[in-house]
Amino acid sequence: MIISNNSKMYVQKLRSSNLRPTKQRLKICQFLFDRKKTFHFTVETLNKKINNNRTMKVSLATIYNTVEAFTSAGYLKEILTSKNKSYYDTNIKSHHHFYDEGSKELTDIHYSQIKLSKVPVPPKGKKIKNLEVVIRIQK
Amino acid sequence: MIISNNSKMYVQKLRSSNLRPTKQRLKICQFLFDRKKTFHFTVETLNKKINNNRTMKVSLATIYNTVEAFTSAGYLKEILTSKNKSYYDTNIKSHHHFYDEGSKELTDIHYSQIKLSKVPVPPKGKKIKNLEVVIRIQK
DNA sequence: ATGTAGTTTATAATAATTCTAAACTAGAAA
DNA sequence: TTTCTAGTTTAGAATTATTATAAACTACAT
Numbered sequence: 001m002i003i004s005n006n007s008k009m010y011v012q013k014l015r016s017s018n019l020r021p022t023k024q025r026l027k028i029c030q031f032l033f034d035r036k037k038t039f040h041f042t043v044e045t046l047n048k049k050i051n052n053n054r055t056m057k058v059s060l061a062t063i064y065n066t067v068e069a070f071t072s073a074g075y076l077k078e079i080l081t082s083k084n085k086s087y088y089d090t091n092i093k094s095h096h097h098f099y100d101e102g103s104k105e106l107t108d109i110h111y112s113q114i115k116l117s118k119v120p121v122p123p124k125g126k127k128i129k130n131l132e133v134v135i136r137i138q139k
Numbered sequence: 140m141i142i143s144n145n146s147k148m149y150v151q152k153l154r155s156s157n158l159r160p161t162k163q164r165l166k167i168c169q170f171l172f173d174r175k176k177t178f179h180f181t182v183e184t185l186n187k188k189i190n191n192n193r194t195m196k197v198s199l200a201t202i203y204n205t206v207e208a209f210t211s212a213g214y215l216k217e218i219l220t221s222k223n224k225s226y227y228d229t230n231i232k233s234h235h236h237f238y239d240e241g242s243k244e245l246t247d248i249h250y251s252q253i254k255l256s257k258v259p260v261p262p263k264g265k266k267i268k269n270l271e272v273v274i275r276i277q278k
Numbered sequence: 279a280t281g282t283a284g285t286t287t288a289t290a291a292t293a294a295t296t297c298t299a300a301a302c303t304a305g306a307a308a
Numbered sequence: 309t310t311t312c313t314a315g316t317t318t319a320g321a322a323t324t325a326t327t328a329t330a331a332a333c334t335a336c337a338t
Contacts, residue, residue, distance in 0.1 A: 020305080020315065022304075024317070043294080043295085044294085058318095059318050060318090061297095061318060062317055062318070064294095064295070064296080080219040080273055081219060082217045082219055082225065084294075085223065086221065086223060086295090098261065098262065114255065114257055114259065116255055116272075120248050120252040122276045123237065123276070125278065126277065127278075128276055131275070132274075132275070133255075134270070135258070135261070136269050137266065137268060138265065138266065139265060139266075161284090161335075182326085197287095199287090200289090203326070204285080224325065224326095
């Protein structure tokens with residue numbers, strides 16, 4: 001396994017979330033975060049990408065566990081859709097989406113592209129964690 | 140089966156969408172639409188409510204078929220969540236939701252409670268079908 | 279009254295996810 | 309370094325939600 005220059009960074013990152021830096025988790029970190037652009041994925045697509053080479057295989061159960069752990073740790077964001085499959089986003093910054101009803105594809109909308117001039121007060125005892133806009137588009 | 144005063148209305152409604160007014164569909168219409176307030180449901184909860192009495196049973200397959208048909212016809216709206224289960228809303232008017240991460244419950248936000256002062260242009264060739272805001276809340 | 283396309287139904291099949299428990303391993307402590 | 313243990317990985321089973329299948333039924337046009 002090629003150890004990237006960012007390897008130590010991921011070890012730190014994982015440790016800071018009480019996640020042991022196992023080789024599986026590091027491999028997944030590199031795949032998800034060693035890139036210029038953020039992207040969307042499902043467990044299915046991630047599993048294929050992680051395991052399409054001849055190097056160390058990562059089990060599907062571990063892919064599930066890791067995605068869940070990374071989401072709880074705040075490394076990933078779960079995307080809201082109406083599909084019965086979970087979609088994730090490596091872009092954890094507050095942003096919004098176009099959801100194409102034809103192709104079922106999601107596209108990012110930078111948060112500065114949407115401005116809200118009125119937002120409701122949350123029910124008492126609750127606070128706002130985040131706010132997402134999904135714009136459904138079609139032909 | 141008690142025929143409500145609205146029965147004829149539902150027959151019309153169904154016919155106008157090219158859906159035959161079967162007794163199963165009418166029963167489901169009454170349950171969903173014979174009420175003052177709109178509400179959220181899943182196929183599971185709807186199935187329980189429809190079949191918890193001693194009168195005519197409606198099969199689960201028909202519940203699925205009907206919810207799908209009603210959604211296509213625009214009588215129901217599918218709700219965006221991160222759960223791997225479909226949620227529906229009898230409120231088809233443009234509106235938004237609070238999603239409580241603790242209780243996993245959805246609450247309506249009237250569309251007038253949220254105002255957008257800036258919305259992006261859709262990708263060319265596409266038009267905006269609707270826009271939904273989900274505000275995730277927690278303790 | 280009859281024919282037929284649309285509908286319902288029980289059940290099987292599929293798809294996504296979660297569970298289980300045994301084997302493995304990172305890292306603390308001896 | 310060796311040992312110990314809690315955390316992690318894994319294959320496969322189990323579960324959950326949904327979709328498909330095909331036979332029986334029914335609304336309604338003719």
